[in-house]
Amino acid sequence: MExxxxxxxxxxxxPLVNIDTDxxxxxxxxxxxxxxxxxxxxxxxxxxxxxxxEIADFVLNKPQYREAQILVAGDxxxxxxxxxxAPWAIADFGIKCVISTSFADIFFNNCFKNGILxxxxxxxxxxxxxxxxxxxxxxxxxxxxxxxxxxxxxxDVIPFEVDAFKKQCLxxxxxxxxxxxxxxxxxxxxxxxADAARPWV
Amino acid sequence: xxPKTLYxxxxxxxxxxxxxxxxxxxxxxxxxxHEVTSPQAFEGLRMAGRGVRAPEKTIAVPDHNVPTTQGRNxxxxxxxxxxxxVEALDKNAxxxxxxxxxxxxxxxxxxxxxxxxxxxxxPGMTVVCGDSHTATHGAFGALAHxxxxxxxxxxxxxxxxxxxxxxxxxxxxxxxxxPGVTAKDITLAVIGETGTAGGTGYVIEYCGExxxxxxxxxxxxxxxxxxxxxxxxxxxxxxxxxxxxVKGRPHAPKAGAFEQALEYWKTLFTDEGxxxxxxxxxxxxDIQPVVTWGTSPEDVLPITGVVPHPEDFEGGKVDAxxxxxxxxxLTPGQKLTDIEIDTVFIGSCTNGxxxxxxxxxxxxxxxxIKDGMRAMIVPGSGLxxxxxxxxxxxxxxxxxxxxxxxxxxxxxxxxxxxxxxEGERCAATSNxxxxxxxxYKGRTHLVSPAMAAAAALTGKLTDIREMM
Numbered sequence: 001m002e003x004x005x006x007x008x009x010x011x012x013x014x015p016l017v018n019i020d021t022d023x024x025x026x027x028x029x030x031x032x033x034x035x036x037x038x039x040x041x042x043x044x045x046x047x048x049x050x051x052x053x054e055i056a057d058f059v060l061n062k063p064q065y066r067e068a069q070i071l072v073a074g075d076x077x078x079x080x081x082x083x084x085x086a087p088w089a090i091a092d093f094g095i096k097c098v099i100s101t102s103f104a105d106i107f108f109n110n111c112f113k114n115g116i117l118x119x120x121x122x123x124x125x126x127x128x129x130x131x132x133x134x135x136x137x138x139x140x141x142x143x144x145x146x147x148x149x150x151x152x153x154x155x156d157v158i159p160f161e162v163d164a165f166k167k168q169c170l171x172x173x174x175x176x177x178x179x180x181x182x183x184x185x186x187x188x189x190x191x192x193x194a195d196a197a198r199p200w201v
Numbered sequence: 202x203x204p205k206t207l208y209x210x211x212x213x214x215x216x217x218x219x220x221x222x223x224x225x226x227x228x229x230x231x232x233x234x235h236e237v238t239s240p241q242a243f244e245g246l247r248m249a250g251r252g253v254r255a256p257e258k259t260i261a262v263p264d265h266n267v268p269t270t271q272g273r274n275x276x277x278x279x280x281x282x283x284x285x286x287v288e289a290l291d292k293n294a295x296x297x298x299x300x301x302x303x304x305x306x307x308x309x310x311x312x313x314x315x316x317x318x319x320x321x322x323x324p325g326m327t328v329v330c331g332d333s334h335t336a337t338h339g340a341f342g343a344l345a346h347x348x349x350x351x352x353x354x355x356x357x358x359x360x361x362x363x364x365x366x367x368x369x370x371x372x373x374x375x376x377x378x379x380p381g382v383t384a385k386d387i388t389l390a391v392i393g394e395t396g397t398a399g400g401t402g403y404v405i406e407y408c409g410e411x412x413x414x415x416x417x418x419x420x421x422x423x424x425x426x427x428x429x430x431x432x433x434x435x436x437x438x439x440x441x442x443x444x445x446x447v448k449g450r451p452h453a454p455k456a457g458a459f460e461q462a463l464e465y466w467k468t469l470f471t472d473e474g475x476x477x478x479x480x481x482x483x484x485x486x487d488i489q490p491v492v493t494w495g496t497s498p499e500d501v502l503p504i505t506g507v508v509p510h511p512e513d514f515e516g517g518k519v520d521a522x523x524x525x526x527x528x529x530x531l532t533p534g535q536k537l538t539d540i541e542i543d544t545v546f547i548g549s550c551t552n553g554x555x556x557x558x559x560x561x562x563x564x565x566x567x568x569x570i571k572d573g574m575r576a577m578i579v580p581g582s583g584l585x586x587x588x589x590x591x592x593x594x595x596x597x598x599x600x601x602x603x604x605x606x607x608x609x610x611x612x613x614x615x616x617x618x619x620x621x622x623e624g625e626r627c628a629a630t631s632n633x634x635x636x637x638x639x640x641y642k643g644r645t646h647l648v649s650p651a652m653a654a655a656a657a658l659t660g661k662l663t664d665i666r667e668m669m
Contacts, residue, residue: 016524017517018397018497022635027616031266031282033240033289035350045637074517076398079431080635081614082333082347083238102398105433106333106347113351163365165224176351177249180359183218183226187361190217190228200454200462201230201258201326 002115003173007096008142009069012059013133017074021107024078024086038085039092060093064136070143072126072133073100077118078107087114097143099150101126112166113176117145119160128156145171204472206369207438208404211344211469215327217361226361230326230343233312234261234299234353236290237616238331242354243293252297254360259299260321263287264311265616267304269579269606274305283617297357310582310608313337313550317421318582320450324439324466329356334550334632335434336427340420341447342439342469344404347428367433368478370403371471374411376485381666383490383560384419385552385630385649387411388426390488393501395481400432403479406471407437411485417446418556425551426632429498438470490665492537493634493647495525500634504652504664508535528636529644530624537662540646544627545576545657546639547650548606549613552630553581555588557650562594564654564668570602571660577604577619579611603657615640628656 029041047058054061060068071090077100078086087110090098098111099119111118121129132139132152139153145167150158169176180187194201205213218226232255239261246252253259266283267273276284287304294301302309308319313334316322322338328345329335331353338345348362356362372391392399405427412423420437427435444463447453454462489503500522502509510533511523526533531540547553547561561578570576578598580586586608589595598605612619613631621627621643630653634645646662655663 015517015520017521018499020497020633020635022633022638026637026641027614030237030616031280031286033244033286035241045641050641074521076401076431079397080333080633082331082335082349084241084331084349084351087349102401104398104431105401106349106428110349110351113349163224164222165220165363176363177251177355177358180226180355180361180363184359186218187226187228187359191360194214194228198325198462198465200458201323 001173001175004096004115004117004145004170006142006144007069008140010065010067010137011070011072011129011133011139011141012065012068013130014059014071014073015130018076018079019073020080021078021083021086022080025083025089030083030085035088036092038089039094042089042093067094069094069096070141071095071098072129073098075101077103079104082106084110084113087111087116091116099126099129112170115170115173117143117170119150121158121160125158128152129158204475206471206475206477207342207406207436207469208344208369209475211325211327212366214325223365225364225366227327227364229329229356229360229362230258231316231321231328232259232356233316233328233330233335234259235265235312235330235332236263236286237265238350239293239353240286240289241350242357243297245354246357251358253299253357256298258360259357260316261290261294261299262302262309262312262315263290263304265610265614267609268618269609269611271607273607278618307583307587310580310585311550311553311610313425314553314581314585317341318450318584320447320453323447323453323462324443325469329362333428334425337421337425337550339424339427339435340417340437341443342436344434344436346434367404368402369476370400370405370432370479371477372405372407373409373480373482374407374485375409375482376411377414378411378485378488381490381651381669382488383649383651384415384422386488386491388423389491389493389498389501389647390483391481392426392430392498393491394483395430397429397497397499398431400427400430403432405430405432405435407435412437413440416556417442418554421554422551426498429632439466490649490652492652492662494529494531494537495522496528496634496636497521497525498632498634498647500525502537504537504662506537508533508537510534538664540662541626541660542628542656542662543575543625544621545574545653546612546627546629546631547577547653548579548581548611549631550581551632552650553579553585555585557630558589558594560650561654562597564651564665565601565658566597568601568658570657574657574660576602576657577606577612579606580608582608612639614638628653628662
């Protein structure tokens with residue numbers, strides 16, 4: 001997995017609440033058996049007309065946000081299905097950090113597996129960053145994962161919380177399966193014990 | 202020992218390793234797999250030279266892509282991409298040696314219907330699947346939740362998941378339900394109350410008399426939509442209803458093993474005085490037949506209500522409601538029973554079981570659906586279909602004018618030929634009314650099976666109580 005250390009880039013504002021995984025990547029694009037290439041269809045139904053032309057007023061189509069690497073979004077981002085195609089599409093587009101007041105559980109976990117940092121902040125701070133993002137390409141935000149701080153274009157510093165284990169995995173680009181494989185003895189021991197206690201499973 | 206919730210008990214029984222910071226390896230008893238969220242996981246195993254650790258605990262079935270029309274074994278009925286996904290699952294299941302129900306098998310169906318039906322899902326288990334509606338299996342008192350594809354690969358390789366424990370939430374439905382009110386109305390009413398993020402960070406235990414009174418089918422409907430309320434999982438403590446459902450199923454324990462299992466299952470309840478971090482209580486008698494008006498499952502109102510005004514809401518929800526009302530082509534103040542319906546979809550992992558179809562048959566028996574109405578009933582599995590045929594329900598549906606389909610996810614998510622067209626308005630028994638969920642610019646109103654049946658007859662959203 002790609003490492004996440006410090007990210008400095010343009011932030012796009014998407015204040016809509018309850019942005020669901022069907023909006024992030026509609027099901028017609030879930031049919032690939034690869035992990036790549038989904039960025040072209042990120043937010044497809046909000047971003048493109050049926051004939052493939054762009055919807056000009058959608059945020060990621062505006063010239064100042066086409067290179068956005070950070071998304072500041074409304075509450076409950078990523079609700080809905082478990083499709084990892086959603087973070088795949090986000091990462092493939094080039095967005096590596098999403099900031100909101102809350103995320104749906106499965107989406108939140110999926111982000112960390114794909115080098116994306118989802119950050120939960122209180123409403124006032126999301127509001128502040130949303131305003132900052134609305135300034136467009138002049139407003140470059142910096143997200144420092146090691147220090148757990150966001151610096152707005154005006155120099156406001158906002159600290160954030162992140163699970164220590166997930167942080168280490170992101171910073172070092174660690175592969176979960178490799179880490180778990182190191183604990184195979186514990187799994188073997190548990191399995192033997194569970195088989196004896198619940199042989200019908 | 203301090204009192205534990207049902208969730209605490211199942212969690213504690215499955216921790217294979219705990220790190221100092223509380224990060225756990227949770228052992229997984231059953232891993233269900235479908236064709237959309239698994240190909241990249243199997244490919245990952247192959248590239249790393251890894252195998253499936255416990256193929257005997259892994260069950261695969263194609264459901265999202267498969268057409269539900271007769272003659273579907275003809276490859277031309279599927280798009281090229283759908284066919285590739287289904288064929289990839291065929292190949293992966295064979296290569297890695299997991300249990301498999303191919304499209305041609307009578308037991309094939311929606312993964313969350315097949316699992317319980319075949320006795321794979323048992324009380325006290327941990328069950329995961331690369332599908333958010335895995336919450337369904339919580340109806341058995343199993344800890345069941347959806348995972349992403351990276352986690353699918355992780356479970357395939359290690360039979361564990363890296364997890365931190367969620368908080369405990371209790372949703373109690375007291376007393377009795379009124380006539381015409383079903384499990385679907387309970388689960389929608391709860392989401393209407395808590396919002397779609399109300400359960401975020403929690404595992405819900407549903408309890409109370411109205412939950413106890415539900416059949417296993419009804420309990421599965423309730424738990425199925427726990428995810429729509431944001432919860433990681435929904436649970437219902439097992440009881441005689443559960444044991445009677447499980448007993449005799451192909452993969453349930455037999456004879457002495459069943460008795461031994463039963464003894465353990467009877468310890469699976471929340472202890473008196475156990476702590477819940479959040480409690481929501483609804484009176485069963487207050488719940489009415491409900492319908493969604495917007496594009497989030499929290500946009501729930503009793504069928505007697507009217508389309509709200511965006512100004513009725515606060516914060517970010519004002520703009521969201523405005524967008525929803527516009528997308529749905531509705532007018533604030535409009536009576537919900539005045540909303541005309543083009544299409545009725547009955548099926549899905551929420552309401553594609555035999556009890557749902559009996560409820561529909563009761564409403565439509567001897568009647569005809571409205572002229573011009575497109576109405577389809579899609580069984581959740583080949584065995585549900587066979588049982589409905591045997592009970593004569595299928596004849597009732599056909600005579601009423603419904604299309605009687607083969608098993609699959611169908612129009613719940615429209616990854617297959619069953620889709621809404623632009624602007625088409627559907628009363629659906631499925632679980633999501635998101636924009637575009639049932640087809641590009643399609644409009645979805647979530648309802649119970651009985652309410653969907655009523656809408657098929659009248660051509661409008663209809664209060665089922667007026668037809669009883």
